[in-house]
Amino acid sequence: MSEVFQIIRGGRLLDIATRTAEFADILVRGNVIAEIGPAGLAAPDGAVVVAAADRLLMPGLVNGHTHGNSSLAKGMGDRGTLELLLNSHPWTGAGFTQEDKYLAAKLTACELVLGGCTACLDMFAEGPAPSREGLEAAGQAYMDVGMRAVVAPMMSTRGLWQAIPGLYDALPEELQALADTLQAGPGTASIEICRDALHNWPHDPSRVKLGLGPTIPHHCDEAFWHACRDLACEYGALMQTHLAESKVQAVASQKLYGMSLAAFLDAQGVLGPNLVAAHAIWLTGDDMRLLADRGVSVSHNPMSNLRLGSGVAATVAMRAAGINVAIGTDTCTCADALNMFEATRLACTLSRVQGPDYEQWLESAQALEMATAAGARALGWEGEIGRIAPGYKADIVMLDLNNLSYVPLNEPINQIVFAEDRGGVRDVMIDGRMVVRDGSVTTVDMDKLRADVEAAVERMAPARAAARERVEGLAVHVGPFCAGFAAQDHPVNRFVGAV
Template sequence: MSEYLIIRGGRLLDAANRSAPFRDILVKDGAILEIGAPGLAAPPEAQLVDASRHLLHPGLVNGHTHGSGALTRGFRDRFNLELLLIATPARFANQTLEMKYLNTYLGAVEMAMKGCTVAYDLTFGLPVASIEELEVMGQAYRDAGIRAVMAPMLADISFYRGFPGLIESLPAHLQPLVGTDGGPSTERILALMAEALQKWPHDRDHVKLGIAPTIPLHCTDELMQGSDRLVREYDTVMQSHIGESKMQSVAALERYGKTMLAHVDDLGLLGPHFSVAHGIWLDDDDMRRLADKGASISHNAGSNMRLGSGIADSRRMLQLGVNVAIGTDGATSSDNQNMYEAMRAAAQVSYVRQPDHRLWLTAPEIVDAATRGGAQMAGFHHVGAIEVGKRADIVFLALDHPNWMPINDPANQLVFAEDATAVRHVMVDGDFIVRDGRHVKADLAALSVQAEAARDTLLEVNAADIERVGKLEEAVMDFCRGLSMQSYRVERYAAFPCGCGPAASGFVADAPA
């Protein structure tokens, strides 16, 4: 095959200018060599790709997902974050190596087919995944053809120990059902991560190993700082769930005497390598700390609504200079891995935060977050845009699809009209991973059979644990609701529960721009 590729006849999205001019793209060895008007000169041996009647945009970057969740999509209605944290470990347990590969591969193939070429995956862990598991899940991304940060979730404090008073609040007959064993020591977790980073076999331009101390409340300071040392030593990235729910934010204020983000900053963790997942309950000081240190936030608006966690102030994040990405979250909490839906949700929730439409997110801002912003956060500086020098990670949208009839404003239509059904081809490094709407390698029929079998097996082997957790749910949620009803320094709910609104709580609005 020729080392040159010439893509002709396509319309190249220019979201900032709300246009899509006709452009030819010359690719050499998977990198974009030149972009020019139709008729761009190319070597005679260049492979021709006909992009006529297609809109071309950069591969989308999923700023936050969990590759562990594909087998549990859609299993629960009215499911908030704390319910997820106590219920899903029982369903995730006892997975074989093959099952963990399957989870990851299913999500990666779905993302590829829906125009996403990079995923920031906070994958299996809790307390830690094995080196073999991490390498196999990394291979799942290589096999699916998309890039990823594989960041295993780490914890050395259980969910129940992470909230002082929770266990004691439970009825006496339920307290023995609470699992509080800590698992491997902090030192063992960090040693295993160091070994995995040292031995990582995959091409870091495609799949690199990061670290994800899952939620600071469930990590000792030693684990947080040890993770940071490894991230800096091995020049990789870190992400943590911070400010995702009001309950966690209230508990952090009680524990640390400051916000969760301020505590993490005081530990010395913030920097360009660090990103926050969700960031709903951050205040202005939190956001300024992130901006000052060059850190990022993955804004996961669809999942934030699905779990009832609140509405993040994405406009304020941008006003204060935080780099913002867009994420779907995992299939357990968002049910699919569709970045087009995630972009639309990010737009729409910004509208219901305030009546001043001048402060709502614009379509170009959202497209930028879902491409360049995500690539910056992931440390993948070679992707995120269709520009000379970047890798040729390109999505081809069919313009003969109803979503694009007619083209009025391509930036608006990408955010509000596109739903992944117009995705015709997806290219990574100049090679097609999706062609004519089909993943070039995945056997979807076989995957369906495997997924059904894996689900049935997991329900059978985890039945006793699922039943045990079910007995705890009501009492645990009583405690969680109590924390969530307390006043906090910002408010992120669309409507205030009776008795805890602004007047009742002494809530003070966020500072103006």
């Protein structure tokens, strides 16, 4: 970046470590925070003044797990498990074109930045396999909105119906034939597409980088895991997988491999600091120690976990084991609002149903650290984002202190974590650029975006209706089968409130 200076004046700067919010000015040079000082901090001639009176300045939130492709399916599911959600993908994603991929990622990015989120890990899904064009389009959407992202193509080598022991056999014959047509793309082709995309990635990787997203451990065969591991190593790419998200998955792993999913991944040599495990609900204590030893990060996605009835992740135990636990929203079809403040509040409060010793519960400041610095570490940007400090990228969220969540301002961190619903987000700077100003996205014509989205879903409607009719026949079998499957004994319990 050129030597363009901006000086953010008059705001109160949140200090998570000391739980204070004193008045401070921030000098930004290009895309980097150059200096922080008391009100009236000197700035070079010509520095652009960003007025921040009545603003509470906090680091941008880092979202450890979402799926940008699903935003066009917002609100399309109600009561149902993860397995029923996976079963619905063929219809919620039906008619999804190349243009829709850009549009969906753009809609996701806009919603996230308006909610104070400045970086995300997007496990972007294209069916049945990723495409270089689709990944580049998703990346372009984040670039155009001005948000940071890791785009990790979601991939598998077997479909849901083949991945759960006994499910395929429980389907009537005609539905087995349907399940056969819904198979995942061949792993070798997906790997070659990813290699090509990694090699030719057109976007600035400090802004939007490409990762890999082998979706669920037992939905990918061993050779595919090895290929992902080697490709990630070759290109220094981040990987994300959904780890032990549901009890069905944890039980399936025991039947398939005679070991936990975490142990299975370790046997494939994929556990390492470049892996972000999404959800990580049904882990044993040994699994947690294994993830900690290998330096794996976890993205805790509490709204999704509740909405899909997946269970309550043992965040207190994971943190105690030494795992870097970040926070994520997950996607519009299971955590509809893509609201990192909501996810952070839930992460904090759900830590408090995990035992009677309140000193083990998360404090608000710890939850906010998870949503910022821990997320930065998970996404491979530790030391660059997640804090407001000299040398860090200028990713700064400015909350409106006139919002009633902050009136009166007693304990800023408590009020952010327990009261903020994202309605207080007024301005958002990412990489030194004002991406949100006075509550509006500056980089996107929102009226056009809304119209384009409405036109896209209208066009998709017939394809969706036809696909829905087909796969709802499967849902009738998948739902009860998986509920019965999950009723089996398992060494850990992550459901709560049972009598």
